Amino acid sequence: MTETTTPQTAExxxxxxxxxxxxxxxxxxxxxxxxxxxxxxxxxxxxxxIKANQVHCLVGESGSGKSQTARAALGLLDPPGRxxxxxxxxxxxxxxxxxxxxxxPRGRRMRHVRGGEIGMxxxxxxxxxxxxxxxxxxxxEAMRLHRSIGGRGLTKKQAWNAAVNALREVRIPRPELRANxxxxxLSGGMRQRVMxxxxxxxxxxxxxxxxPTTALDVTTQAQILDLLRHLQTERGMTVLFITHDLGVVxxxxxxxxxxxxxxxxxxxxxxxxxxxxxHAYTRTLxxxxxxxxxxxxxxxxxxxxKLGERPAAKTPLVSVxxxxxxxxxxxxxxxxxxxYLSAVDGVDFDIYRGETLGLVGESGCGKSTLAKCLLRVxxxxxxxxxxxxxxxxxxxxxHDAVNVATAPESSLRAYRRQLxxxxxxPFGSLNPRMxxxxxxxxxxxxxGAHSRDNLVALLQLVGLEAAHLDRYPHxxxxxxxxxxGIARAIATDPAVLVADEAVSALDxxxxAQILDLxxxxxxxxxxxxxxxxxxxxTVEHLADRVAVMYLGRMVEIAPTAELFxxxxxxxxxxxxxxxxxxxxxxxxGRQRIExxxxxxxxxxxxxxxxxxxxxxxxxxxxxxETPLLRDLGEGRQAACHFAEELDLTGVLQ
Amino acid sequence: xxxxxxxRMGWSLLTIWLISLVxxxxxxxxxxxxVSVLMANMEAEGRRLNAQQVEVxxxxxxxxxxxxxxxxxWVSGILTQGDFGYSFRYNRPAVEVIAEHLPFTLLLAGGAxxxxxxxxxxxxxxxxxKRYSSGDYFFTFLxxxxxxxxxFVLALVFMYIAFRYFGMSVGGLFSPDFVEADWSLARVGDxxxxxxxxxxxxxxxxxxxxxxxxxxxxxxxxxxxxVVAARARGQRENVLLMRYPVRAAMNPFISTVGYAIPxxxxxxxxxxxxxxxxxxxxxxLGALRNQDMYLAGSFLLILGVLTVIGTxxxxxxxxxxxxxxxxxxxxxxx
Numbered sequence: 013m014t015e016t017t018t019p020q021t022a023e024x025x026x027x028x029x030x031x032x033x034x035x036x037x038x039x040x041x042x043x044x045x046x047x048x049x050x051x052x053x054x055x056x057x058x059x060x061x062i063k064a065n066q067v068h069c070l071v072g073e074s075g076s077g078k079s080q081t082a083r084a085a086l087g088l089l090d091p092p093g094r095x096x097x098x099x100x101x102x103x104x105x106x107x108x109x110x111x112x113x114x115x116x117p118r119g120r121r122m123r124h125v126r127g128g129e130i131g132m133x134x135x136x137x138x139x140x141x142x143x144x145x146x147x148x149x150x151x152x153e154a155m156r157l158h159r160s161i162g163g164r165g166l167t168k169k170q171a172w173n174a175a176v177n178a179l180r181e182v183r184i185p186r187p188e189l190r191a192n193x194x195x196x197x198l199s200g201g202m203r204q205r206v207m208x209x210x211x212x213x214x215x216x217x218x219x220x221x222x223x224p225t226t227a228l229d230v231t232t233q234a235q236i237l238d239l240l241r242h243l244q245t246e247r248g249m250t251v252l253f254i255t256h257d258l259g260v261v262x263x264x265x266x267x268x269x270x271x272x273x274x275x276x277x278x279x280x281x282x283x284x285x286x287x288x289x290x291h292a293y294t295r296t297l298x299x300x301x302x303x304x305x306x307x308x309x310x311x312x313x314x315x316x317x318k319l320g321e322r323p324a325a326k327t328p329l330v331s332v333x334x335x336x337x338x339x340x341x342x343x344x345x346x347x348x349x350x351x352y353l354s355a356v357d358g359v360d361f362d363i364y365r366g367e368t369l370g371l372v373g374e375s376g377c378g379k380s381t382l383a384k385c386l387l388r389v390x391x392x393x394x395x396x397x398x399x400x401x402x403x404x405x406x407x408x409x410x411h412d413a414v415n416v417a418t419a420p421e422s423s424l425r426a427y428r429r430q431l432x433x434x435x436x437x438p439f440g441s442l443n444p445r446m447x448x449x450x451x452x453x454x455x456x457x458x459x460g461a462h463s464r465d466n467l468v469a470l471l472q473l474v475g476l477e478a479a480h481l482d483r484y485p486h487x488x489x490x491x492x493x494x495x496x497g498i499a500r501a502i503a504t505d506p507a508v509l510v511a512d513e514a515v516s517a518l519d520x521x522x523x524a525q526i527l528d529l530x531x532x533x534x535x536x537x538x539x540x541x542x543x544x545x546x547x548x549x550t551v552e553h554l555a556d557r558v559a560v561m562y563l564g565r566m567v568e569i570a571p572t573a574e575l576f577x578x579x580x581x582x583x584x585x586x587x588x589x590x591x592x593x594x595x596x597x598x599x600x601g602r603q604r605i606e607x608x609x610x611x612x613x614x615x616x617x618x619x620x621x622x623x624x625x626x627x628x629x630x631x632x633x634x635x636x637e638t639p640l641l642r643d644l645g646e647g648r649q650a651a652c653h654f655a656e657e658l659d660l661t662g663v664l665q
Numbered sequence: 666x667x668x669x670x671x672x673r674m675g676w677s678l679l680t681i682w683l684i685s686l687v688x689x690x691x692x693x694x695x696x697x698x699x700v701s702v703l704m705a706n707m708e709a710e711g712r713r714l715n716a717q718q719v720e721v722x723x724x725x726x727x728x729x730x731x732x733x734x735x736x737x738x739w740v741s742g743i744l745t746q747g748d749f750g751y752s753f754r755y756n757r758p759a760v761e762v763i764a765e766h767l768p769f770t771l772l773l774a775g776g777a778x779x780x781x782x783x784x785x786x787x788x789x790x791x792x793x794x795k796r797y798s799s800g801d802y803f804f805t806f807l808x809x810x811x812x813x814x815x816x817f818v819l820a821l822v823f824m825y826i827a828f829r830y831f832g833m834s835v836g837g838l839f840s841p842d843f844v845e846a847d848w849s850l851a852r853v854g855d856x857x858x859x860x861x862x863x864x865x866x867x868x869x870x871x872x873x874x875x876x877x878x879x880x881x882x883x884x885x886x887x888x889x890x891x892v893v894a895a896r897a898r899g900q901r902e903n904v905l906l907m908r909y910p911v912r913a914a915m916n917p918f919i920s921t922v923g924y925a926i927p928x929x930x931x932x933x934x935x936x937x938x939x940x941x942x943x944x945x946x947x948x949x950l951g952a953l954r955n956q957d958m959y960l961a962g963s964f965l966l967i968l969g970v971l972t973v974i975g976t977x978x979x980x981x982x983x984x985x986x987x988x989x990x991x992x993x994x995x996x997x998x999x
Binding site for chain 2: 124127
């Protein structure tokens with residue numbers, strides 16, 4: 013961890029007496045978005061001082077004005093946004109102090125500042141690059157705008173070479189080749205590296221990173237954060253890092269500012285902020301963030317204690333064996349070439365009554381396809397799903413399990429009433445033309461009998477009121493909509509809820525409320541959850557057991573505390589190591605496991621163990637034999653040849 | 666890319682074959698075969714075909730044989746000898762009638778398309794960038810008028826204005842002085858002058874539609890993060906406008922090549938009638954009204970094939986211009 017030495021000394025210096033001069037001083041900044049019927053104040057008199065050579069994190073929930081503050085500095089406010097008051101003083105490389113708030117957004121001086129003095133990277137690397145141009149072209153453009161050799165601009169050739177070098181500096185393998193790639197041919201992590209290369213082309217003194225890792229997987233996030241840290245130290249750059257994720261803050265920040273409703277409520281060095289927050293809002297934010305706690309007798313996860321007994325002792329409610337879903341990809345002139353992609357590849361797992369099974373893995377690993385197969389939205393190619401779910405009339409205990417994987421569509425109605433889904437997107441998953449009453453009544457239509465009282469009871473169950481019944485979804489906030497989604501899911505009194513990234517789109521504080529609601533409902537109704545998420549800390553907070561998927565296969569299933577404490581599969585270890593712990597001293601004291609490479613193309617899985625090409629323990633046998641998911645005792649399963657021998661590091665000590 | 670092209674060509678050949686079948690059945694649709702109609706026509710004029718001539722014609726078009734043999738005789742005639750059949754109305758081979766009118770039609774269609782593009786491109790970009798400005802409202806209003814006023818009304822209005830206020834003779838491809846003249850620079854100039862008005866009239870409806878499409882597309886692209894990102898790296902506003910969002914909003918322009926051909930040619934029928942232009946439109950109309958089926962069928966075939974070719978060209982240009990089409994369609998399932 014040589015890289016963290018500088019930020020830590022910087023940290024000490026900052027504590028000692030601000031040895032670094034301010035680079036960017038924002039004073040009393042107000043940004044307004046006037047429209048015909050209202051005036052939205054996005055930033056309301058914000059104060060922010062960013063010192064040179066520091067990583068300054070700006071934290072806040074969505075709508076707190078953190079992005080608009082940064083955009084105002086570069087004159088990039090979307091119309092009709094405008095700066096109505098305040099100063100943004102920036103010290104240029106020649107020592108001159110500019111008030112960016114006074115510059116014309118389209119003027120020459122502002123254009124010089126953009127890219128030449130301040131570089132910026134964005135949340136969505138996929139959409140921040142033009143799909144019509146190669147990445148090399150876009151980097152070269154930035155090079156020609158800001159670099160010169162002997163007072164003259166770069167030729168096309170020189171700019172292209174500089175672009176290739178820039179790709180090398182952001183650690184993209186085979187940069188000569190990649191420069192010719194179009195953005196859609198690169199992975200998300202690669203695209204963000206390209207964005208970084210563009211932002212750094214003009215050798216700016218300040219890099220503004222606006223949620224640069226939010227759209228990325230946790231392992232990719234770790235790689236990008238590593239890269240940013242490395243570039244920051246190497247170039248003595250200042251970074252303004254905007255994020256909502258306190259784990260990321262704990263990982264990278266020297267100083268932190270917290271924003272709320274357009275105001276900066278608190279600014280502190282990172283260790284102080286986590287240890288001793290001044291403002292009530294900061295405390296709320298910290299409290300709402302799942303901590304990945306140290307497991308001890310007093311802090312045992314509540315979800316587990318309430319379950320009482322170990323689920324292994326019971327018969328499973330839903331049993332999945334050898335579940336496979338294969339897609340056929342055609343290519344060639346007449347579609348004669350076929351590639352097979354097993355999005356889900358021979359998966360085994362059980363769900364017990366009243367438990368929460370967390371399902372984690374990087375995007376593209378087959379989590380969502382698995383959920384769709386389980387709900388029979390997709391028909392599995394092979395395998396079995398057997399269940400002991402009660403129908404409308406109580407099924408006798410001795411009732412034989414039914415295989416739903418192959419059952420005809422017409423026989424699934426009862427099953428689908430018992431297994432329901434909560435969706436990720438609270439905006440897209442509710443029909444905007446239906447009232448809440450219609451939305452809740454829809455799954456009950458078959459029964460015929462749903463009184464207003466039933467629907468009101470449902471609403472109250474999820475913390476909404478009878479008065480909300482006749483409103484349309486647009487009248488609700490994201491959190492409220494997700495409550496409606498949950499009410500719709502439990503309307504048929506199901507036994508299992510599948511929650512696919514159900515809280516990922518929500519802000520931390522709202523997320524905490526929804527998770528609480530889900531826990532309450534589980535307790536009241538003995539619900540089982542299949543909780544799918546890429547967010548390890550939320551899963552740790554909520555799940556009793558966790559299943560880890562990689563390239564369509566289950567690689568490990570274990571009780572939560574055991575899995576997070578001592579993983580038995582190297583991939584689980586990799587995932588855990590990449591999760592930033594929202595506690596700077598723990599996060600920075602951790603042994604970091606280098607994540608090598610990227611998720612391979614699912615059509616070209618390596619032979620044998622799918623993880624072997626990224627695994628630091630891989631041996632010959634791993635290429636020859638595919639390890640199966642084996643029982644390791646204590647309710648643990650892992651698919652690794654060396655599950656017993658390896659001493660892997662978790663996050664809970 | 667190569668697989669994409671080959672597959673695209675294969676589908677167009679299939680489409681052309683289907684079009685030829687349809688045209689063939691249209692030719693066959695009226696009662697009686699070609700020779701009996703020809704005989705009837707000639708008798709009406711007091712002439713007679715001798716038995717030998719009848720026999721030659723029946724053999725040439727395989728009239729005594731089943732329909733697929735007749736179809737084959739027709740198609741192979743077209744492919745090998747360029748023989749599209751016979752026009753009763755003109756008493757000439759259909760191909761001659763078409764050859765006489767097609768070049769001007771293509772000239773007019775090409776001119777109209779070019780005008781459509783130039784005007785729609787400029788105004789589309791202007792209205793998208795200056796959305797909700799008075800200029801935008803003005804052009805939007807103008808566009809809707811262009812969309813809603815029928816072409817022939819416009820043609821009449823143009824004729825009136827040109828004649829009444831500019832003393833120009835409108836109608837026909839050439840001014841009276843040049844009708845019989847030899848080809849010269851002055852004659853070409855006169856042709857151009859006479860083509861502009863009809864081209865403009867035909868172009869109006871298409872232009873108005875394309876302006877709206879461009880405005881909507883470009884407005885979407887203007888708010889894309891990659892535009893902000895280009896701005897954030899310090900690029901000039903007009904450079905980045907043309908380089909990124911306009912480039913991405915260009916696709917509808919390219920697609921118009923395909924469907925503009927039939928719409929320009931059908932839009933041209935009435936305009937050409939009103940302005941008495943010697944293009945294919947009025948001839949096709951006449952052929953249909955007089956049951957001059959070989960001529961009509963040949964027209965339909967040629968128009969159909971031109972449309973298919975236009976579509977193929979626009980698809981290939983699209984693939985050339987848009988890397989997403991080029992690199993992703995290379996093998997993916999449809």
